[in-house]
Amino acid sequence: MNDELDVGAEAAAPIWAAFADLMSVLLGAFVLILVAVIGVQLQLSTKLEQAVKEKQQETQRRKTLEEALAGPLASGRVTLVNGRIGISGSVLFALNSDQLQPQGRDLLKTLAGPLSAYLGSHEEILMVSGFADDQQVREGNRRFADNWELSAKRALTVTRALIDAGVPPSSVFAAAFGSEQPVSSNADDEGRAKNRRVEISPVPRPTNAPVKRHG
Numbered sequence: 001m002n003d004e005l006d007v008g009a010e011a012a013a014p015i016w017a018a019f020a021d022l023m024s025v026l027l028g029a030f031v032l033i034l035v036a037v038i039g040v041q042l043q044l045s046t047k048l049e050q051a052v053k054e055k056q057q058e059t060q061r062r063k064t065l066e067e068a069l070a071g072p073l074a075s076g077r078v079t080l081v082n083g084r085i086g087i088s089g090s091v092l093f094a095l096n097s098d099q100l101q102p103q104g105r106d107l108l109k110t111l112a113g114p115l116s117a118y119l120g121s122h123e124e125i126l127m128v129s130g131f132a133d134d135q136q137v138r139e140g141n142r143r144f145a146d147n148w149e150l151s152a153k154r155a156l157t158v159t160r161a162l163i164d165a166g167v168p169p170s171s172v173f174a175a176a177f178g179s180e181q182p183v184s185s186n187a188d189d190e191g192r193a194k195n196r197r198v199e200i201s202p203v204p205r206p207t208n209a210p211v212k213r214h215g
Contacts, residue, residue, distance in 0.1 A: 061122065065202065068114040077107055085111070089131075089154070089196030096137055096144070098153035100161060108158060112165030115200070119171050124202040126172040128162070130155030131199070133192035134179040152176035158198050171205075 062083050069085065072078045079086040092104035100108075115126060130151035137144045144150040155174035163169050184191035 061202070064122075065118055068118045069111070071114075072107070072110055078111070083201060085200040087158075087198045087200070088193070089198065090193060092158065092198060093154060096150065098143075098150065098157050100157055105161060108161045109165045111200070112162050112167050115162070116167050116171075118202070119168070122202065123205045125170075125205045126162070126167065127175055127201045127203050128155045128159045128172060129175045129177055129199045129201065130158075131177050131181060131183075131195060131197050132179045133195040134182070134186040135192060146178070148176055148178040151178050154198060158200075162200075 062080075065083065065085075066073065066080055069078065069080060073080055077087070077091065087104075087107065091107060092100060094101060119126070130153075132147035132151045134147070137146060137150055144153065152174070155176055159172055159174040162172055179186070179195065182191075182195040183197070184194040186192050186195060
């Protein structure tokens with residue numbers, strides 16, 4: 001009888017040992033899964049906090065820009081949409097011209113001070129973008145090969161006018177988009193007039209770009 005009990009105990013021992021090993025493996029797997037889940041939750045929480053912070057910073061940036069441009073905005077001479085300052089091409093230039101009109105030059109002078117003050121407290125620079133409608137440059141006008149060149153010359157003209165009015169040269173650059181990014185239909189005169197425009201947009205300063213202080 002004792003022999004039979006001894007045999008049963010010996011047979012049960014490996015089973016319990018295997019069961020204990022299995023439970024240890026399952027417990028370890030559960031701990032690993034739990035750690036992974038907690039890690040993912042922490043990452044998501046960090047990303048959410050970062051997104052909220054960036055949103056708050058962007059809202060504050062736009063608010064600051066709007067406050068800086070309160071005068072020109074109130075006069076209706078410029079618009080501010082999604083952080084982009086818009087100026088109608090007809091205010092700045094005659095049709096198919098890159099020469100500033102007097103009212104356009106005066107307007108840019110009023111913008112230069114607030115923009116310079118804004119740049120002084122933000123690690124940003126100004127991108128001056130020229131846009132055109134989809135109509136071909138008037139025949140006989142040999143100054144511009146196409147709308148790309150016209151929009152580029154206009155952007156450069158505005159950029160230089162801002163520099164002349166006091167915006168640091170290291171804080172502004174020109175870009176041309178031709179007729180590729182219309183804000184209205186080119187099917188009628190009103191829509192084409194809206195597409196002939198210049199936009200001034202604060203963008204992050206390149207990390208390797210030196211900041212030159214002018215005073």
